Amino acid sequence: MSAGDFILQTKDVAAGYGGGDIISNVSVDVESGKIFTVIGPNGSGKSTFIKVLAGLLRPRVGGITIGDEQIAKLSAPERVAKGVAYVPQEYNVFANLTINENLRLSTEFLKRNRQATDEQRSRVLEMFPEVGSRLTLKAGYLSGGQRQMLAFACAMMAAPVVLLLDEPSAGLAPKFVSEIFDRIKAVNETGLTVVMIEQNVKEALRIADNVMVLVNGSPRLFVPAAEIGSHDLHKLFLG
Amino acid sequence: MASYLVTILTLVAIISILGLALNLQWGLCGMVNFGLTGFFALGAYTAAIVGLSGAGTFAATLAAVVVCSLSCGLVALVSLRLSEDYLAILTLGFGEVVRLVVLNEEWLTHGSLGLPGIPRPFWGLVSEDKYEYLFLGLLAVVILILFIALEMLLRSPFGRAIRAVREDDVVAATLGKNVLMLRVKVFALGGAIIGIAGSFHAFYMTYIDPSQFQMIVTAYVFMAVIAGGRGSNSGLLLGSVLLMAAIEGTRYLKDIFNVFDATQLSAIRLILIGLGLILLLIFRPQGCLGEYRLQIKGRESKPRDIAVQTKTRAT
Amino acid sequence: MIAQYVLNGFVSGMILALPAIGLTLVYGILKFPNFAFGAMMTAGAYIALILNVNFGLSLLWSAALAAVIFAMIAVVIDQTVFRQLRDRDSITLLVCSMGVSFVLENIARFIFGNAARSFDLVIARPKYILGLKVNNEQIITAIIALAAMAAVYFILRHTALGRAMRAVADNPALAAVRGVRRENIICWTWVIAGSLTAIAGVLAGMDRAIDPMLGWNYIVSTFAAAILGGLGNPVGAVIGALAVGIVEETSTLIIPPNYRQAMSFLVIALLLLMRPQGLLGVATIKK
Numbered sequence: 001m002s003a004g005d006f007i008l009q010t011k012d013v014a015a016g017y018g019g020g021d022i023i024s025n026v027s028v029d030v031e032s033g034k035i036f037t038v039i040g041p042n043g044s045g046k047s048t049f050i051k052v053l054a055g056l057l058r059p060r061v062g063g064i065t066i067g068d069e070q071i072a073k074l075s076a077p078e079r080v081a082k083g084v085a086y087v088p089q090e091y092n093v094f095a096n097l098t099i100n101e102n103l104r105l106s107t108e109f110l111k112r113n114r115q116a117t118d119e120q121r122s123r124v125l126e127m128f129p130e131v132g133s134r135l136t137l138k139a140g141y142l143s144g145g146q147r148q149m150l151a152f153a154c155a156m157m158a159a160p161v162v163l164l165l166d167e168p169s170a171g172l173a174p175k176f177v178s179e180i181f182d183r184i185k186a187v188n189e190t191g192l193t194v195v196m197i198e199q200n201v202k203e204a205l206r207i208a209d210n211v212m213v214l215v216n217g218s219p220r221l222f223v224p225a226a227e228i229g230s231h232d233l234h235k236l237f238l239g
Numbered sequence: 240m241a242s243y244l245v246t247i248l249t250l251v252a253i254i255s256i257l258g259l260a261l262n263l264q265w266g267l268c269g270m271v272n273f274g275l276t277g278f279f280a281l282g283a284y285t286a287a288i289v290g291l292s293g294a295g296t297f298a299a300t301l302a303a304v305v306v307c308s309l310s311c312g313l314v315a316l317v318s319l320r321l322s323e324d325y326l327a328i329l330t331l332g333f334g335e336v337v338r339l340v341v342l343n344e345e346w347l348t349h350g351s352l353g354l355p356g357i358p359r360p361f362w363g364l365v366s367e368d369k370y371e372y373l374f375l376g377l378l379a380v381v382i383l384i385l386f387i388a389l390e391m392l393l394r395s396p397f398g399r400a401i402r403a404v405r406e407d408d409v410v411a412a413t414l415g416k417n418v419l420m421l422r423v424k425v426f427a428l429g430g431a432i433i434g435i436a437g438s439f440h441a442f443y444m445t446y447i448d449p450s451q452f453q454m455i456v457t458a459y460v461f462m463a464v465i466a467g468g469r470g471s472n473s474g475l476l477l478g479s480v481l482l483m484a485a486i487e488g489t490r491y492l493k494d495i496f497n498v499f500d501a502t503q504l505s506a507i508r509l510i511l512i513g514l515g516l517i518l519l520l521i522f523r524p525q526g527c528l529g530e531y532r533l534q535i536k537g538r539e540s541k542p543r544d545i546a547v548q549t550k551t552r553a554t
Numbered sequence: 555m556i557a558q559y560v561l562n563g564f565v566s567g568m569i570l571a572l573p574a575i576g577l578t579l580v581y582g583i584l585k586f587p588n589f590a591f592g593a594m595m596t597a598g599a600y601i602a603l604i605l606n607v608n609f610g611l612s613l614l615w616s617a618a619l620a621a622v623i624f625a626m627i628a629v630v631i632d633q634t635v636f637r638q639l640r641d642r643d644s645i646t647l648l649v650c651s652m653g654v655s656f657v658l659e660n661i662a663r664f665i666f667g668n669a670a671r672s673f674d675l676v677i678a679r680p681k682y683i684l685g686l687k688v689n690n691e692q693i694i695t696a697i698i699a700l701a702a703m704a705a706v707y708f709i710l711r712h713t714a715l716g717r718a719m720r721a722v723a724d725n726p727a728l729a730a731v732r733g734v735r736r737e738n739i740i741c742w743t744w745v746i747a748g749s750l751t752a753i754a755g756v757l758a759g760m761d762r763a764i765d766p767m768l769g770w771n772y773i774v775s776t777f778a779a780a781i782l783g784g785l786g787n788p789v790g791a792v793i794g795a796l797a798v799g800i801v802e803e804t805s806t807l808i809i810p811p812n813y814r815q816a817m818s819f820l821v822i823a824l825l826l827l828m829r830p831q832g833l834l835g836v837a838t839i840k841k
Contacts, residue, residue, distance in 0.1 A: 054731055055730070055731070056727060056730065056731065075730070075735075076727075076730035076731050077730055077731075077733050077734060077735045080731065080732065080733035081733065085731075086731040088727070088728060088731070091725055091727075091728060092728060093728075094720070094721050094724045094725060094728065094729075095724065096720060096724050097717060097720060097721060097724070101717050101720075104714075104717065105714075105717050105718065105721055105729075105732055105734070106732050106733065107733075108714040108717065108718070108733075109714070109718065109732075109733040109734050109735070110733050154732065158732075158733065265645075271645050271648070271649075273589075273648070273652075317823050317826050317827050318826050318830075321826060321830050322644075323644070323645050324586070324587050324644055324645075324648070324785075325781075325826055325830060327587065327645065327648055328587060328777050328781070328822065329822060329823065329826060331589075331773070331774070331777070332774045332777065332778075332815075332818070332819035332822050332823070333819065335773070335774045335815050335816075335819065336815070336816045336819050339812060339813055339815060339816055340816075342812070343810065343812045343813070454652075454656075455656070457652075458652060458653070458656060461649055461652070465649075500667075502663060502664075502667050502668055503663075503664050503667075505663075506660040506661070506663040506664035507660075507664065509656050509659075509660040509663075510656065510657050510660045510661060510664070512653075512656060513652075513653040513654065513655070513656030513657035513660070514653065514657060515653075516649065516650070516652065516653035516656070517635055517650055517653040517654065517657075520639065520642075520646055520649060520650045520653070521635070521638045521639060521650075524642070524646065
């Protein structure tokens with residue numbers, strides 16, 4: 001595979017919250033148009049990793065590129081402008097704003113032309129019908145599953161090139177879990193690259209193309225999803 | 240010259256006592272007292288009124304201690320379960336109310352005319368011109384006793400409990416009422432110390448009026464505490480000295496800037512104090528003594544960096 | 555009769571509403587109670603004073619221009635002082651705002667001295683509406699205050715800036731990943747809060763003499779108003795301010811007028827005891 005097929009790459013990234021590195025030596029190449037999943041035990045640094053990609057945490061060392069551009073020094077809003085969209089695990093919608101305001105906010109501070117924004121909005125509402133049906137409702141009144149959908153829809157509003165998902169199934173009722181992963185797969189099929197961290201290994205592996213196993217802050221395994229069966233994940237997670 | 244020095248040291252001593260109170264309330268317990276001046280005035284006026292009624296200076300001090308600690312305790316009780324911001328606002332409001340009462344209840348406080356002729360402790364024991372040395376000595380003893388008592392408190396189970404409560408809100412919430420009452424007690428104890436400061440101020444000045452109790456006093460005490468390293472009592476004593484030196488130093492500005500009138504000079508000094516406070520907070524929040532401070536994790540400077548805000552369960 | 559007191563209280567509540575909105579916006583977005591707004595009111599009043607008395611502008615133009623000028627000053631203060639403390643706790647910022655307050659107040663004292671000044675106002679006879687006395691200043695105050703509040707409401711509800719401000723107040727991290735630059739929003743917050751506070755200073759200066767301690771008379775009342783409405787809630791701040799204004803004014807029937815701020819203190823104390831999130835706020839877990 002040539003470098004041109006990798007839309008997002010990190011090189012030797014290490015990061016922490018001031019008390020030492022939580023993740024280190026993380027170099028990944030995310031294939032364009034594929035679903036890249038990071039799995040690992042609790043405390044392995046998955047959340048830190050995705051926050052570093054989103055721009056919420058500055059890496060202590062290391063580089064991050066989108067295409068050919070270095071983005072490691074960019075702030076989160078600047079990365080949004082470059083096509084990175086992040087869906088946090090919790091508190092991922094503005095409870096005091098209506099659904100419509102949540103959606104509008106996602107594009108208002110990007111330099112996009114009106115028509116492109118409107119077109120994307122129609123596409124998003126089509127993809128997420130439960131969102132479009134009650135635009136004037138305050139987001140705080142939505143259920144957990146509906147909020148997740150709204151958060152997802154907001155991220156999509158910005159027409160991103162890379163979608164970062166932070167445990168998309170966390171806290172969801174079981175019947176929503178497979179629905180959200182189906183939705184992720186559907187979105188990916190339109191060509192959008194997805195980077196996802198997940199605790200729910202089974203569902204994550206169902207739709208993943210490539211998998212990275214993160215244990216104690218460093219990558220232990222980096223394989224296409226098809227090959228994951230030949231590895232002892234249990235042992236990896238414990239080591 | 241000696242007399243000048245004694246005056247300065249006396250003022251330093253009184254500010255230090257206030258500082259010890261603030262260090263206890265804010266430094267140890269995280270409860271910010273923005274109405275410090277108000278409680279100080281309450282103590283001073285109580286001592287003055289009781290002293291003037293002939294009951295003697297010891298009774299006057301006792302009365303001030305009781306009144307101040309009760310009112311501090313009450314104020315703390317109201318905002319017990321709320322964040323520090325609310326306590327700050329409440330104490331500020333209380334300070335304003337005290338100021339209003341002092342200004343308006345002329346039958347009690349003579350309003351803006353003030354109360355003259357306040358008696359002094361151990362007056363008559365030495366000749367008049369030696370009295371200020373005696374008074375300073377008395378203050379030094381009081382500070383020493385307070386200092387030792389507070390340091391012992393810090394190391395006692397009571398002190399440990401306070402610190403545990405302070406460092407972890409969740410612990411505080413789950414342990415319930417008893418632990419929160421500790422904070423009320425601590426705040427009240429701080430109030431008692433403020434009462435002592437107030438009565439000594441009244442004794443020293445022998446005449447008090449509302450103009451002595453402006454918000455600037457609160458600023459001075461905060462500066463002394465911050466300059467010395469919040470939570471450190473020995474740092475505070477040094478901080479008070481530094482502060483006084485700085486303030487007295489600015490009096491000599493008068494000689495340089497003699498084109499300005501009195502109001503303008505006093506305005507310049509106050510601007511410098513405000514700037515000093517700002518600069519201290521920006522550049523030396525841990526105090527002028529560098530790294531020395533009570534190990535107070537968590538509250539010292541809560542990082543509000545965006546990444547930390549979103550830090551959820553470790554994944 | 556009582557209705558007169560209610561009317562007067564309503565108008566004085568309108569003066570309070572402006573700094574209360576400013577205070578609550580700054581609290582919601584910058585997460586600290588800004589003690590300096592009293593001195594900011596004073597600064598606004600003095601700027602308008604110069605424009606009105608020295609440059610001969612009408613009161614309306616002086617107020618408008620003072621608002622613009624002070625909005626810029628507020629942004630400068632934020633960028634030089636508060637920005638250096640962005641990641642610190644709210645008490646540090648509060649103590650810092652005390653320092654800012656001293657500096658502002660004493661710059662005014664340095665330039666103007668302690669003497670009381672007043673605007674060049676057209677003296678007009680009071681009008682009588684429905685048997686209640688309404689003087690000219692009150693009408694001007696009501697109009698200006700209402701216009702300012704309407705403008706803020708419009709900004710918050712119907713503009714991108716307003717949405718972004720509400721978003722940053724709700725969840726700054728999420729706002730960042732939705733493309734909102736927090737520093738920009740903070741600057742605009744100071745522009746709005748600064749203008750409102752300056753205008754309030756002008757209105758206060760019409761009501762009483764202008765001296766360096768002008769803002770002090772409003773500090774406790776404004777905090778009471780903002781807390782009553784729920785810290786961070788601008789609509790609540792307006793309602794809280796009107797309520798505090800009326801309470802303060804009607805209380806003068808029973809207690810001496812000098813104790814108005816004591817009434818506000820009582821309001822704060824009662825609120826914190828019973829319903830700290832205010833009448834309109836949302837209860838959040840504190841301790």
